[in-house]
Every structure is written in structure tokens, then in C-alpha cells.
Amino acid sequence: MPTSDQRAQLAQSDHEIFLALKGEEARQRAGLELIPSENYAFPEVLTLLGSAFTNKYSEGYPGRRYYGGQEHTDRIETLARDRAKALFRAEHANVQPLSGSPMNQAVYLGLLEPGDTILAMDLSHGGHLTHGAPVSHMGRLFNFVRYKTDPSTGAIDFDQLRAVARQTRPKLVVCGYSSYPRDYDYADFRRVADEVGALTMADVSHIGGLIAANVMRNPLDAGFDFMTTTTHKSLRGPRGGLILCKEKFAKKIDASVFPGLQGGPHMNQVAAAAVTFRLAALPAFRAYAEAVLGNAKALAEALLARRVRLVTGGTDNHLLVIDTVQSFGIDGAVAQEVLDRVGLTTNKQVIPDDPNPPMRPSGIRLGTPAPTARGMGEAEMAEIGAIIAEALAANGDHAAEESLAARTRALTSRFPVPGL
Structure with a gap:
């Protein structure tokens, strides 16, 4: 959080923005956020997001940066990666995605070719925009096919999912949701993917914190190739993305994130994610x-x-x-x-x-x-x-x-x- 001196400076230099800040603080205090993708970040996260790391450009990866002055940024990114791997029992972690959308795009673009088929959950049945909705760029670039829920129960219809997979032979099976109120047995998805020779990806952005705390199932324990999650929501960290994968896909994922999809990471966000992963392990x-x-x-x-x-x-x-x-x-x-x-x-x-x-x-x-x-x-x-x-x-x-x-x-x- 800004210090009292910093707040006073903002109030003097841009009173309109200061009033909006005060108004939002008052709204959050008096009301209650019930949107499931929203949360209150750890206080340490707010401190790091406004820290000196905001000033540093760190294009590249630890030990392989394009700019000098990276001794501290290398340290925080290495800590963030190691903590993420330990927290989620992953072989490799990339902590640079700027948000959830580029996080998922990096997996698609790093492992597939344009026009390849991806099986994912229908948006109206609980899936997410980044899972190939027609209005998204990924929906135009790849051939997304859909699975749905059973109208009588609201649960995923695995008979329909398996039938679609057998018919379309996807290269990637994606599971994950933004409005599906149930847990998954990830082994069910893995069996379907194995049957048609597809890779597996779980987008657990909503429940990443619950998986980190071991109160919900972890797709990596079921042998998934990729797991993605945002670092805010149930993790209470900064707004950002995290890709976890098997070691054999590490080089492709890293190259897909940078230089394939984005430039320099936001190091204040990476630092805040690092402290989030430590707090989530407690x-x-x-x-x-x-x-x-x-x-x-x-x-x-x-x-x-x-x-x-x-x-x-x-x-x-x-x-x-x-x-x-x-x-x-x-x-x-x-x-x-x-x-x-x-x-x-x-x-x-x-x-x-x-x-x-x-x-x-x-x-x-x-x-x-x-x-x-x-x-x-x-x-x-x-x-x-x-x-x-x-x-x-x-x-x-x-x-x-x-x-x-x-x-x-x-x-x-x-x-x-x-x-x-």
C-alpha cells in the first residue's frame, strides 16, 4: 500500500485519480465481493506491486537477460519458479505470463500448429473465453471442438466428451472452468486424451489456490502435461499467469512465452508471485x-x-x-x-x-x-x-x-x- 506521503503526493498531483482511489477503497470496505474470480490480495503483494521492481526491464530469463543490472531480478524469478514447482509438485514453471489469456495462448502456440484441433469445454456450460470461444483470436486460429454438461445433472457428460474426442482426434484436451461448480476427476480426462493420442492441459485459474492448499485435486498428480493458473483469484496474489508442465516441454513453453508471445516480464508482479507462493505453502x-x-x-x-x-x-x-x-x-x-x-x-x-x-x-x-x-x-x-x-x-x-x-x-x- 502507498505510504501516507505517497498518497498525499497523489492527491496533490492528480486529485481526480486520488478521489477514484478513495472511492474504490470505500466501496470495497462497505460492500462485499462475491465474484468468484475476485479476491483481496495479501498485503505483501500490494507492497511489492508498488516496489522498485516496477522500474526494471528484464527481458529474457535468469542468467540469460538482454539488459544489465539483473542480480536481484534473477533472484526473485528463480525463487518464484522454485516455489511454484514445490507448491504444485511440478517439474517446470514459467512465471512470466502477464495474465491468464497469454498464459493459455503460450501453451497453444508453443505446442500446436494453426488449424490443429483442441477439445475444450463449451463456454455456456462453464468453460472460459480463452478455451477457444469464437469471439477470441485463439478460436479463429485453432479448430476448437466442444464438450458439454449433462442437462439432467449439470455434470460433465463424459460419454459425449469421449464421442467428440474419438470423432475429431484433438491434439490437445483442455479442462478447466469459470462457472462449473464441481470438482474433476482428472484421470477421466487423461484416459480420453490417451485414447486419442492427445496432450492434456488443465486451466485451474479459479481453483489454483485450493489446489495449492491440497483441498482440491491436482491435475499434475494425474499425469497432466500442462497446468495453467492465474496467480490472483483463490491464490490471493498479483494479477498474472503461471504455466506448469513436464520437464520435456520446458524449452518449448519458455520460448513460447518469450520471445514468442510477449517481451519483458513485469518484475514487480513476479516478485509478488514469489511471496504469494511462499504464503500459500503455509x-x-x-x-x-x-x-x-x-x-x-x-x-x-x-x-x-x-x-x-x-x-x-x-x-x-x-x-x-x-x-x-x-x-x-x-x-x-x-x-x-x-x-x-x-x-x-x-x-x-x-x-x-x-x-x-x-x-x-x-x-x-x-x-x-x-x-x-x-x-x-x-x-x-x-x-x-x-x-x-x-x-x-x-x-x-x-x-x-x-x-x-x-x-x-x-x-x-x-x-x-x-x-x-
Whole structure:
């Protein structure tokens, strides 16, 4: 965090930006982040992101830089790589990707040829934009084919997945999700990939922290070739990407990241990732991760008790998806706006085979990493579930929303935001 002198300097030099900063701090304190991909970074992360490492250009890799003055940057990147490998039981780690999108692109571009077939989860069924959505550049460069969930259960339909794999013979099988509320048995994906001679990649950006804490399955333990994860979200680190892979793919991955896809890494981000990996290896982080899962189940139970329809009927991980159309007769965009007014930040979300367009989908997505980082537990999840259900049922009732917003403020006032 900036020192008081630095804040005073910003207030004097650019008052408009300073006011926006103050406003965002106030919003985070008074409200509650329930978007599952958002979290509160460790205070040490905020310190390093604003550190002297911001000033240093470090194109290349440790011991093989293009510029001088790299003794400290080499040290932090080596520490980050070693800590990431130990944390995730990986043979090789690349900590330079600037975010999740280039992280995944580096795997595709480093191992495949344009036009190659990739099997990945359908976006509306819980996949991610970077898994070859037609609007993405990767979706235009490679031939992505889709697997979906079973409409009756919401679980991945492995019979359909296997049939698609046999028919299309993909070069790469990708698993991972942004709105699928269940865990995977990665061995199932590995068996399908082995059957058709494909490489395996798991994008665990949402649950990277839960895997690091050993409270959810690790794809590398199932013999996956590649695992990618962002370093924020459930890891509570800086915004960035991490690629973990088998040693035999190390040179191709490193060359794909640099010079193939991007130039110099952001060394303040690398330093912040290094300290994140150390903190994620401590017992306190495992306790945090266990609480994230317990809180997600408690929130799901609170909503189900109010007859709210959840996609897949519950959750095995940190997130859940509400079908707001069936539950409350409103689309996800309206639901998001209602919850904003009562101090709960969520995001509108498509549901499997959603008949509505992406900007007015049929659901919203919730997650528990951020409230758990503030110290909230299952009792608070029960109150949050009640506020959500009452707010969405009272859509447009100004007096009810004012009362619910006061309940949110009363809740958040007891749990400070880490680092603010």
C-alpha cells in the first residue's frame, strides 16, 4: 500500500485519480465481493506491486537477460519458479505470463500448429473465453471442438466428451472452468486424451489456490502435461499467469512465452508471485482454503433452503451459479444490478444452453474466496444467502433494498478488508 506521503503526493498531483482511489477503497470496505474470480490480495503483494521492481526491464530469463543490472531480478524469478514447482509438485514453471489469456495462448502456440484441433469445454456450460470461444483470436486460429454438461445433472457428460474426442482426434484436451461448480476427476480426462493420442492441459485459474492448499485435486498428480493458473483469484496474489508442465516441454513453453508471445516480464508482479507462493505453502493458507470450500457449501445451503435453483444443485468448489430466471423471474443482468444496490458484487452469468444473450443471461455467479479472506464464516454465509434471496425477491422495492443494504454494511463493518 502507498505510504501516507505517497498518497498525499497523489492527491496533490492528480486529485481526480486520488478521489477514484478513495472511492474504490470505500466501496470495497462497505460492500462485499462475491465474484468468484475476485479476491483481496495479501498485503505483501500490494507492497511489492508498488516496489522498485516496477522500474526494471528484464527481458529474457535468469542468467540469460538482454539488459544489465539483473542480480536481484534473477533472484526473485528463480525463487518464484522454485516455489511454484514445490507448491504444485511440478517439474517446470514459467512465471512470466502477464495474465491468464497469454498464459493459455503460450501453451497453444508453443505446442500446436494453426488449424490443429483442441477439445475444450463449451463456454455456456462453464468453460472460459480463452478455451477457444469464437469471439477470441485463439478460436479463429485453432479448430476448437466442444464438450458439454449433462442437462439432467449439470455434470460433465463424459460419454459425449469421449464421442467428440474419438470423432475429431484433438491434439490437445483442455479442462478447466469459470462457472462449473464441481470438482474433476482428472484421470477421466487423461484416459480420453490417451485414447486419442492427445496432450492434456488443465486451466485451474479459479481453483489454483485450493489446489495449492491440497483441498482440491491436482491435475499434475494425474499425469497432466500442462497446468495453467492465474496467480490472483483463490491464490490471493498479483494479477498474472503461471504455466506448469513436464520437464520435456520446458524449452518449448519458455520460448513460447518469450520471445514468442510477449517481451519483458513485469518484475514487480513476479516478485509478488514469489511471496504469494511462499504464503500459500503455509498451514494458515490451507485453513483459509478449507474455509473457502466450507463457506461455499454453507452459502449454497442457505440459498437452497429458500428454494433458489442452483446449477448442478450445489457446489464442490468455491463457486455457485443461480438460475435467476427460474428462481426469481429476472435475468442475470437485472439480478446483478439489484445486488449491487444492496452492496453485494456479483456477475451476470450464462447457464448451460442459455436461451438468453450473454449480456442478459439467465443467471449470476457467486464465490466465497473474498468473504473468506475477510474472515467470514458459515454464520455470515447464512446471512449473505438471506440478503441475496430477499433482495432478488424484492426487485425494485426501494425500502426493502435500503434495509438490506444496511444489513450488508453491518456485516462488512465487522470484517476489515486485508491490506486496506
